[in-house]
Amino acid sequence: MTVLVTGGAGFIGSHLAEAFLEDGREVVVIDPLDPYYDTDIKRRNIDRCRSVGGDRYEFVDGSITDEALVRDLVSSRDVEYVFHQAAQAGVRTSVENPKKPHEINTTGLLNLLLAAEEAGVERFVNASSSSVYGEMEYLPYDEDHQNVPQSPYGVTKLTAEHYCRVWTDVYDVPTVSLRYFTVYGPRMRPNMAITNFTSRCLNGEPPVIYGDGQQTRDFTYVDDIVEANRSLLETDAADGEAMNVGSTGNITIEELAEHIVEETGADVDLEYAEAKEADARHTHADVSKATDLIGYEPTTTIREGVSRFVDWYRENRDWYEPLVLNS
Template sequence: MHALVTGGAGFIGSHIATELLERGHEVTVLDVLDPYYDLRIKERNLELCREAGGDRFRFVEGSVTDEKLVRDILSSHDVEVIYHQAAQAGVRTSVENPKKPHRINTTGLLTLLIAADEFGIRRFVNASSSSVYGEVEYLPYDEDHQTVPQSPYGVTKLAGEHYCRLWDEIYDVPTVTLRYFTVYGPRMRPNMAITNFTSRCLNGDPPVIYGDGQQTRDFTYINDVVDANLTLLESAECDGEIVNVGSTRTITIEELANHVIEETGANVDLEYAEPKEADARHTHADVSKACDLLDYKPSTGIREGVSKFVDWYRQNREWYEPLVRGTQQTRTSPSSTS
């Protein structure tokens, strides 16, 4: 099987790509290499793909908005499955520059869907976000909860979900949308809460919490997200569906920071700062639908996951930490939801 993974040099995309390659599939990664964070992290992700796949791996640098490039890839490589992970991430970034996420997250997705119809793609997996829920009516969120996004990023992701539904219904392109709940793990973006907390603690600095620390998040370990995605290689029961992918449990940001302190052995206290605009107060996934349709069973809780991440961070500190420390001022919110 040949898969196209858009955004495959990024955190989630590269994990999906390497797992596909390790299972013997062919993979083409399309990534624009946007310097939203240090590109050396993405370059290292691509190295891991090459190591896993050898001549079964191909990297194409370019944008999902490039119609000709997308068509060339699909026409020349017999792609059967598209894992669409490319996106302009960042809730607060979208508030500052709403045009950029619209172009990538909406126009780019539409470009791919049109090409998927033309070339008979047998499965299109779209990465969405818990940011589409926005205002809380009840928790945990099930897929029928109202969607009132509180940021331009969330709006673009919701628009993408509707496009996928229409392409499944009107054009018979088998689409599935997975709504991710705060994914974390090795090689995660350096401007995420767990990364920043870990870096600061290992350097004897206190974690900085924006707000009162009572915000709650459903953090999802990367291996569980990859498992959900790869299950869709075989399952046809999800065609046209939108499915939550979370961990089923929540933790406050304050508890998370204290757990990182405990895991790193740091002798520091917490610091607090003003809350950030557009960050959700709470997220919590109802994954009953994923369990029913995908036999999804999240296996890594937040405490075990943080322990694994801290161990990985220590082992990779020499190359990873300078990139984290260099980008911490880019986005230090404790509550990214993508």
Template sequence: MQILVTGGAGFIGSNLAERLLSEGHHVVVLDNLDPYYDLGIKEHNLSACSKASSNRFEFVEGSTTDEELVEDVVATHDIDVIFQEASKAGVRTSVEQPKDYNESNINGIVNVLEAAADQDVKRVVNASSSSVYGVPEYLPYDEDHPNYPKSPYAVTKLAAEHYCNVYDDLRGVPTVNLRYFTVYGPRMRPNMAISNFVSRCLNDEPPIIYGDGEQTRDFTYIDDVVEANLVLLETDAADGETMNIGSNDNISIRELAEYVVDETGADVDIIHDEAKDADARHTHADVSKAEELIDYEPSTDIREGVSRFIDWYEANREWYEPLVRNS
């Protein structure tokens, strides 16, 4: 198939693009190389895609906010399916720059959906976020849980979902919204709890927890996220739907930090800093809907996944660590 992965130089997008290439598909990555973190990581991500298949891979530098570019890429490459991974990341940063997030995350998805409608794309799979839930009325979150977004980032993600639903209903563009729950794994972006904890512990520095550490997260391993997306190439069972993609488990940030300390053998004491605005207190996914519609079954629990990430980090430390610590 001819597949467009927007945001394909990023963590999730590049892992997805690389797997699609290994499956024999032709992949176009559209990415604006936003320097939200060190671009050296994105350059390595693109290199991994090129190594997977140089003759079935193309990189286009540009933004989904460029309407003419998006239309041209979709039309000239005769795109079958679009994986919309492009998004301005960062819950905390969005509080300071709400207009930038609105421009990138809302205008971007509208341009993608317009191009999909004009060119009869078979499906648009939109990367959404557990942040749309906000304050929990109950846990685990199912898809019927009310939405109380606590940051501009979360608002843009929820708006993007609604745009997908509208284009599905009014323009006949098959769309699926996948609500990711804190994705982690090889090549993950540096300013996340797991990458920070591992980096600091491997350098005999104490992990820093923001707040009391009792907040909990449903961490989802990258391979499980990629598998959920790949299934949507083969089935229309989820068209028009919104689904949680999580691990079906959660862990406190304190427990996570303690586990990283133990696994790395660091002789350090955990330290605490002031809690950050807009961070969710708890997340936990009910993935039964995804199980029913696409046979989604998360295969990697947090401890196994963190151990894998530590092994990967150590094997790739020469290039990855300087970029993590500079971001």
């Protein structure tokens, strides 16, 4: 079985590729190594997967916006499953430059769906986002909640979901969209709050909170995300569906920062700065649909996951930390 992981040199994509290789599968990764953050992290991800998979792992340096490359890749490698993780991430980034996320997150996805239809893939798994919900009516978010994205990034993710549904309903391509809720863990992007808080604390600097710190997030540990994706190799119960993939609860940003201060043993106080535009005030996932359809059961609490990340960070400071501090 050949699995294609788009964005497979990135954080979530590399964890998926590594898991599939450990399962004994053939894995093809496509990634343009975009310098949105330091590409040395991505190259380490590639090397790690290559060391696990050997000749069962293939890396293709390219973009999903290249339609000809995508079509050739899916057909010539006899791809059976596509795990689509490639995206221009970042709510704030999309506000500053909406065109790039549209090209990658919407046009790039369409290229992949066309190729998947042509090649007759068995399943197409699309990485979506809690950003599709936008303005909160109630918590936790369930899949019946209104979708009013508050950023261009959220718009592209919702558009991608609709494309996937149509490709299932009209073109008979089995698709599933997983709405991720703030994924974190080892090798995560260095411009995320958990990474920045940890870096500052370990260097004797106070964590900087944007806003009053009472905004909440449903942080999801990457191992739980991997298991949700992995389950879709075994079941077809969720074809055409979109579903939440979150954690066991949520936490205020202030509590998160305080927990990281405690875990690192830093002797610092919290600092506050002006809130950032387009950031959601609260997120919290109702995962009952994913539990019913694919047996999803998150196992890592936010405090447990953050503690694991801090331990990993300490062990990898020699290569990871300078990239964080310079990001």
